[in-house]
Amino acid sequence: MGIPVGGTAPIRPVCAEGDWVDDVLLKGDGREIALYLSGPVTRAELRRLVGEQQQRLAAAGLVAGGTVAVRLPPSLSCIVAMLAGWRSGAQVALLDYRLTTHEVGKAVARLAPQLVIEPAVDVTGTLRGFFDVDARITPLRGGRPAASEHALLQLSSGSTGPSKVIGRTAGSLLAELDRYARLDGFPRQGERTVVLASIVHVLGLVGGLLHGLAAGAQVVLPAWQSVDGILKAVAAGDRPTTVLxxxxxxxxxxxxxxxxxLPQLRRMITGGELVKESVRERFTTGYGAxxxxxxxxxxxGVIATDLTGADRPALTPAPGMRVRVDDGEILLGLPxxxxxxxxxxxxxxxxWLRTKDAGSIDEVTGLLTVHGRLDSQVSIGGLKVDLSEVEASISALPGVSEAxxxxxxxxxxxxxxxxxxVFDGLADSLAARLAPYKRPRSLNLLTELPRTATGKPVRNAEILRAAVRSAAAAPPAQLHTAGETR
Incomplete structure (x- = not known):
């Protein structure tokens, strides 16, 4: 069991910067469409729903300085629940709905929320972009009020190790929203954002949902995260559209x-690993975006960007973000x-926060280049090997979709x-491209790589090996990387 982070006595509301939910996220003409899921949701309707949920939370015992965990799939209910929690002056912990019962139990033990908001009925559907769910509020015995002024608690992705509890104050979230507002080319009022990234993780949450609400850009969740589903969501409106x-x-x-x-499709913006050059070319050529x-x-949150792809692989630090490189490691200036x-x-x-990411800054242009994780360097027979270099070499081979x-x-x-x-010839192909000490000792074939809840490939050797064993025990599957359609 992890160390609980809750306190023993209530503190003042976590919204120390004023009523930021009303002043920043729910402001505007009530007739404007704020969200589009199965249908449009105006700002007036969103304000009404948040107010009603706030009353239900109060009836369940939530007060300013209290704590609530939201474990809901992408849905209007999820959006309303988190906004109602913040509007109540509470600390909101976001848990991915795809976590197992065991993982949820561990998270609740660490966070000790007073209330949990979950689906009244379990939901399924791997390609669903959003769900229609009824939320159930459950008070927890032993839950504790907030011990800090963090408005938001999240768990790190756990792609390389155990998850960490990360807190963001209202001030930190507002500062990130300001960085987005100052990015030239990010969605603005009168535009649309089709959000594919999870709205309970930082990219989809702040860059998609919260920025859209603050900037007046419509936030669209596609019904299905398949090729057809995403393209239908883009085609459903004629305003300039960004896919995130x-x-x-x-x-x-x-x-x-x-x-x-799709003339309304201006661009797609991705977070995470760099997109393969072959994929980038197919996307930009195919869609003209x-x-x-x-x-x-x-x-x-957001640290640096290249919204047009013109500086690939270099990035421009986001406005207001202090970034420096010390001994090859990217450091962030945080209060x-x-x-x-x-x-x-x-x-x-x-x-200064050590990111554990390797990087460099061009002294002339000021552009930042991310070189991968520092912990990707290992010693093989006394020689240093950068695993990210080996991974890039494999990924660049024709016919390799991911590695x-x-x-x-x-x-x-x-x-x-x-x-x-392609797999049968992989060892020979690598022999011509990598020195012997850099070559993988074992090559393993998977039809799907295990991923974290945020879509990042898992880099835990035991989990990857288990996926190989599971694939070997399953009936033969056709090797195919194209997206499923619906």
Whole structure:
């Protein structure tokens, strides 16, 4: 069991910067469409729904300085629940609805919320973009009020290790919204954002949902996160449209054989790993739209961007974000540590957060280039090997759709390919491209790579090996990387 982060006595409302929900997120003409899920939701309707949920939370015992965990799938209910919690002056913890019962139990033990908001009935559907759900509010015995002024608690993705509890104050979220507002080319009032990234994780939450509400851009959740579902969501409105997602979703769209003409589609912006060059070319050529990229992390939100793809792979630090590189590591200037509970004290020192990402800054242009994780460097026979270099070399091979390289008993590669012949010739192809000490000791074939809730490939060797064993025990499947349609 983790260390609970709750306190023992109520504190003042976490909304120390004023009523930021009303003043920033719910402001505006009530007739304007704020959200579009199964149908349009005006700002007046959203305000009404949030107020009604706020009353239900109060009836369940929530007061300013209280704590509530929201574990709902992408839905109007999820959006209303988090806004109602913040409007009540409470600390809101967001839990991904895809977590197992065991994982939810561990998270609740760490966070100790007073209330949990969950679906009244379990939901399923891997490609669903949103759900129609009724929310159930459950008071928890032993739940504790907030011990800090963080408005938001999230768990890190856990792609490389155990999750950390990350806190964001209202001031931190407002500062990130200000950075988005100052980004040239990010959705503005009168435009639309089709949000594919999860709205309970930082990219979809702040860059998609909260920015859209604050800026007056319509926030659209597609009914289905398939090629057809996403394209229908884009085509449903004639306003300038931006798609916000992750690289794997770009690959799904790029795989469409004959993309439709969508003049309203301005660009897609992805967070996470850099999109493969071949995927980028297929997307930009097929749709006649730009493909931008963002670098960020749960601890701070958006850090640097290249919204047009013109500077690939370099990025421009976001307005107001202090970034420097120290001994090859990217550091962020933050007013306080984002971590809640026990954590590595060396991670945040003298106002600077160590990201554990390798990077460099061009002294002339000021552009930032992210080179991968610092912990991707391992020693093989006394020689340094950068696993990200090996991974990039494999991913660049024709017919390889995706690859993850980790270090366990040796260098291990887990790959997705277009056809069996590509995998059969992989060892020979790598022999011509990598020195012997850099080559993977084992090559493993997967039809799907395990991913975190945010869509990042898992880099835990044990989980990857388990996926290989599971795939070997399953009936043979056709190797195919194109997106499923509906």
């Amino acid at each position: 997602g992750v690289p794997s979703q770009t690959a799904v769209l790029a795989a469409a054989r004959t993309p439709p003409r 730009e493909l931008g990229v963002m670098y960020g992390m749960t601890e701070a 306080e540590s984002p971590y809640v509970g026990l954590t590595d004290p060396a991670r945040y020192v003298d106002g 993850v390289v980790v270090h366990g008993t040796g260098i291990e590669a887990f790959v997705m390919v277009d056809e069996q012949a």
